[in-house]
Amino acid sequence: MTPGARIAAAIEILDRITAGAPAEKVLVTWARRSRFAGARDRAAVRDLVFDVLRRRRSCAARGGGESGRALLIGLLRERGEDPAALFTGEGHAPPPLAACETTAGAPPEGAAALDIPDWMLPAFEDSLGNDMAAVCRILRERAPVWLRVNTARCTRDEAARLLADEGIATRPSDHVDTALQVTENERRTRNSRAYRQGLAELQDLHSQALCRDLPLAPGARVLDYCAGGGGKVLALAARQPRARYFAHDAAPRRMRDLPTRARRAGADIQLLSCGEASGRAPFDLVLCDVPCSGSGAWRRSPEGKWRLDRPELERLMRMQVQILEEAKILVSPGGVLAYATCSLLRAENEARIKAFLAANPGWVCHFRRRYSPLRGGDGFFLAQLGRKQTI
Ligand SMILES: C[S@@+](CC[C@H](N)C(=O)[O-])C[C@H]1O[C@@H](n2cnc3c(N)ncnc32)[C@H](O)[C@@H]1O
Structure with a gap:
């Protein structure tokens, strides 16, 4: 495919995504239909689409609209390129720019220049302080x-x-x-x-750092309560092969690849079905890698940045409360309840732990860390909680 034809494909794909279809699904469907596209073409089109999704607001501002075509015009202007060089109408390239498209568009300002939703700006300012602009700039870039x-x-x-x-x-x-x-x-x-x-x-750098920071003794019983694909429990098993590992998820189908991944890694991880965790308790370490805004990983999943709204964030935060309440009773008397997110937001991190401790006066926080996207990995948060010792 010529560079212009790749732009035309990305326009078509973005039109479907902005109409509400999930990006991965649209990309797979396009690739299946487009036998003429080789591996390099598919990778280049994918990069164009995700580059736009990471900077959707600034692309819209510079391109003067929200259509796939305007977004691609905006992306090229963001990169300092002249869209007219690729919008030629020749071969499979998109038609040349109309006069109104040539004059449309302006540099983005405020939250648009940072490529975050307006409603999120105050929460980002409160959570990230002086680092906010630098973090937002990183979220606009491809992840390593x-x-x-x-x-x-x-x-x-x-x-x-x-x-x-x-x-x-x-x-x-x-x-x-x-x-x-x-x-x-x-x-x-x-x-x-x-x-x-x-x-x-x-596995992301800071997901690895978080696993490094969890307490793991030989012989310990470890439960990954929100295991998903199992990235974290696999990292723990590699670090301390002499502990016993259990994986659980409220949506067990999310763990479907875990047995294969565990076999490949030579790890022994027992999958627990829903409701089975309490029968296997107590555990020395219960990790709750809870569903969250995902704001720390928005450069990997940029659609989440635009899909998230206040009601959804509130729903996620209610789940976080519920998961901690379910998981605390699975922890052995001297054990650790670990709470992790890939969120940048104070409300999902420090404030969540503060609220848990207020509601559970018998518990204390031993360890708390933010992993900043400014240090190479995604944004994560980890807190380790334990019961107060009675004398
Ligand atoms: C952030 S993801 C986990 C990612 C995973 N730990 C990893 O490292 O690949 C959160 C997971 O929590 C699960 N979940 C949601 N509600 C839950 C609940 N009440 N109990 C247990 N798991 C839950 C979701 O199905 C999802 O797979």
Whole structure:
């Protein structure tokens, strides 16, 4: 496909997404229908679509509208390129700019320039303080690709060498000792030997940091209460292979790939069905990686940024309260209840813990940390709670 034809495809896809269809679904459908598009074309079109979704408001401002066409015109202007060079009407390129499109558009201002919704601005200011603008700028960029080396099976240097043999260049993180950032040939990662043999998994840097910070003793019973795909419980099992691991999720189908991933990694993780966790309690560590706004990971899932509204945020926060209440009774007397989000918002993080402690005076917070997107990974929050010791 020519660069112009890729733009035309991205316009068509964005029109469907702005009409309400999920981006992944539209991209898959387009790829199936477009046999003429090779792997590079599909990757380039996908990048265009996600680049727009991350900066949807500034693209709309510069392009002078919300249509797929205006958004792409806006994206090219954001990049300092002249849209007329690609909107030629030749071959499969989109038709040339009309006079009104040439003059439409203006530089974005305020929350639009930061590419966050207006209603979110006060919460971001309150939660991020002086870092707010820098964090918003990072959320407008593509996320780096991070691998977690399965240190139960090999060292980080060995994994890096294996990847390099297949042309995948990496750089070790200087503050998380399981993490490698892929710097060349990211798209080859999933087919690499290191990945297929369970020596490396895709996992964000700060998701790895959060798992590093959880207490794990040999022989401990560990429950990942909101396991989803199981990224965190797999990281814990690699760090301390001599503990016992259990995974649970209110939507068990989300754990469907976990047995395969665990086998690949050589980890033993027992899946619990709904309602089974209480029969298996107590646990020394219960991790609640709760559903949240996802604001710390908006550069990976940029649709969430525009889909989230106040009622949905309130619904998520009610779930967070409920999950902590369900999970606290599963924790052994000296055990740890860990609360994690990939949210930047104080309401879902510090304020949630404060409210839990107010409602549960027998509990204390031993550890609390924010993982900032300014340090290479996504935004995460972790709190570790325990029962007060009685003498
Ligand atoms: C943020 S995701 C977990 C991601 C996962 N820990 C990982 O690292 O890949 C939150 C998960 O919580 C689950 N969930 C929602 N309500 C729940 C509840 N009441 N009890 C347990 N899990 C719940 C959702 O189905 C979802 O899979």
